[in-house]
Amino acid sequence: MLIVRATKKLLARIGPANLHDEESTTLLGPWYANTLPWRPQTALFVNERTLLPALVPLAPAATLLDRISDHIATVMAAHGTPDAVVQSERLQMNKHRVAGTANRSVVGIMNEFSYLATIYRANDPGQTLLDIALRLAQTPCSPLYRKNVSPDRELAALLESTT
Numbered sequence: 001m002l003i004v005r006a007t008k009k010l011l012a013r014i015g016p017a018n019l020h021d022e023e024s025t026t027l028l029g030p031w032y033a034n035t036l037p038w039r040p041q042t043a044l045f046v047n048e049r050t051l052l053p054a055l056v057p058l059a060p061a062a063t064l065l066d067r068i069s070d071h072i073a074t075v076m077a078a079h080g081t082p083d084a085v086v087q088s089e090r091l092q093m094n095k096h097r098v099a100g101t102a103n104r105s106v107v108g109i110m111n112e113f114s115y116l117a118t119i120y121r122a123n124d125p126g127q128t129l130l131d132i133a134l135r136l137a138q139t140p141c142s143p144l145y146r147k148n149v150s151p152d153r154e155l156a157a158l159l160e161s162t163t
Contacts, residue, residue: 002093003030004065005101007110010035010043013061019099026092027085027162028052028155030099031072032106036114042129044117045072046110048103050154051144052079053113053136055129069093075133079155085162105143113139 003024010033011017024030029049036042041058045068054075056068073090077083101107113136120132127135137152148154 001025002065002069002096003099004045004068004096005030005032005048005099005103005106007032007034007101007107011098011100013058014064014098015062017099019097022097026089027158028089031068032101032103032110034110034114036117038118038121044110044114046106046113047151048106050158051106051109051141051151052076052155053117053133053151055117055133057129065096065098068096074130075137076155078130078134079137079152081155081159085159109141109143112141 001022001024003019006014013035028047031045031047033043033045035058036044043056043058043064045054045056054072056071058064069090072093073086076086076089116139117132117136120135121127138150140149141151144150144154148157
């Protein structure tokens with residue numbers, strides 16, 4: 001089961017939190033989410049464990065959580081995640097719950113990614129959401145300084161430790 005920890009801004013769009021003391025069963029754990037004020041509107045997802053970002057078209061907001069598994073799987077595959085792991089994550093993410101944010105550090109990283117993504121998009125409007133997410137994943141993040149420095153390296157280290 002996928003746990004999505006959404007900001008108040010996003011909860012207003014997708015509906016109220018419905019978490020009932022469940023834990024995420026995915027390898028990567030919970031994902032944090034917020035909206036970006038772009039046209040078309042976009043949602044930014046950041047994984048709590050690795051800080052890996054994923055950008056997803058927000059509209060239609062009612063189906064955002066039903067669509068997220070495909071987008072996260074695409075981002076994981078673009079980072080070289082083995083197909084078996086990607087498929088396992090995708091299957092587990094088909095069931096999901098929503099909660100409010102709980103980790104201020106991840107919310108701070110999400111804010112930094114929002115700022116950087118807006119700059120990357122303005123400097124090169126032809127980039128896809130996947131291109132921007134891959135570029136964000138190379139960003140050094142202070143919570144990862146004592147580990148692997150950037151989300152892409154943190155994901156690679158996590159995958160290496162589990163195989």
